[in-house]
Amino acid sequence: MSLKIFDSHSHYTDSAFDADRYELLTRILNDNVGAIMLAGTNVADSLASQKLALEFDGVYSSVGIHPEFASQTEGDYISALEEISRCPKVKAVGEIGLDYHYPGYDEKLQKKLFESQLELAKSLDMPVIIHSRDACADTFDILRRYRPKGVVHCFSGSKETAAEAIKLGMYIGLTGVVTFKNARKAREVAESIPLDKLLIETDCPYMAPEPWRSKRCDSSMLVSVASKIAEIRGISVENVINATSENAFKLYQINK
Numbered sequence: 001m002s003l004k005i006f007d008s009h010s011h012y013t014d015s016a017f018d019a020d021r022y023e024l025l026t027r028i029l030n031d032n033v034g035a036i037m038l039a040g041t042n043v044a045d046s047l048a049s050q051k052l053a054l055e056f057d058g059v060y061s062s063v064g065i066h067p068e069f070a071s072q073t074e075g076d077y078i079s080a081l082e083e084i085s086r087c088p089k090v091k092a093v094g095e096i097g098l099d100y101h102y103p104g105y106d107e108k109l110q111k112k113l114f115e116s117q118l119e120l121a122k123s124l125d126m127p128v129i130i131h132s133r134d135a136c137a138d139t140f141d142i143l144r145r146y147r148p149k150g151v152v153h154c155f156s157g158s159k160e161t162a163a164e165a166i167k168l169g170m171y172i173g174l175t176g177v178v179t180f181k182n183a184r185k186a187r188e189v190a191e192s193i194p195l196d197k198l199l200i201e202t203d204c205p206y207m208a209p210e211p212w213r214s215k216r217c218d219s220s221m222l223v224s225v226a227s228k229i230a231e232i233r234g235i236s237v238e239n240v241i242n243a244t245s246e247n248a249f250k251l252y253q254i255n256k
């Protein structure tokens with residue numbers, strides 16, 4: 001049985017992996033993981049992700065500034081991201097979007113950053129990785145205007161919102177949350193959306209699925225996310241892993 005997972009969103013540049021990053025990636029890429037997308041969170045992290053992607057077959061990266069870093073972003077960040085994106089391992093712009101979760105956020109600045117990076121994605125002909133937290137209405141307003149191709153990562157909305165995102169041309173990224181006991185909304189999304197619009201992701205080092213909840217997460221654990229989705233949809237795990245992997249290759253425009 002060949003199970004090759006595509007982890008469509010991860011952060012292996014995180015310090016949680018400092019002790020064993022290379023050993024871990026080597027091991028999981030030799031096991032049940034076929035491909036991994038490293039999501040950039042600011043200029044320095046986008047460069048670190050690009051460099052890490054160059055070290056491994058099957059590992060790709062994105063360039064982008066996460067809305068949480070909006071206030072720390074200075075200078076010509078678009079040119080800096082564009083420069084990093086010239087590497088053939090860079091396949092997307094992200095993670096970008098809006099995050100109104102913590103008090104004191106600068107809505108205007110986040111929107112400016114988000115829109116300028118949507119423009120960048122368009123000019124590079126790359127898909128986008130969208131981060132949206134407590135900012136659904138504004139995120140969708142902007143997506144409606146720009147109509148990028150991409151994924152709403154770590155999707156936490158209702159099945160109705162997922163359907164709306166798909167109508168706008170987006171894929172839906174589901175994490176380990178779908179395996180949590182009280183994750184009714186995530187399970188409804190997993191059940192209702194078309195299989196050809198679904199991606200699976202760790203967002204690691206966080207969000208380890210059951211039975212590893214609260215441990216450090218890595219891409220090999222996605223087998224449990226795929227099993228849960230398979231159970232919910234009444235299809236096989238292989239079917240979920242193959243379909244989500246195909247979807248990610250297609251979205252990120254990667255030739256296998």
Ligand SMILES: [Zn+2]
Nearest residue numbers: 009039095203
């Ligand atoms: Zn992320």
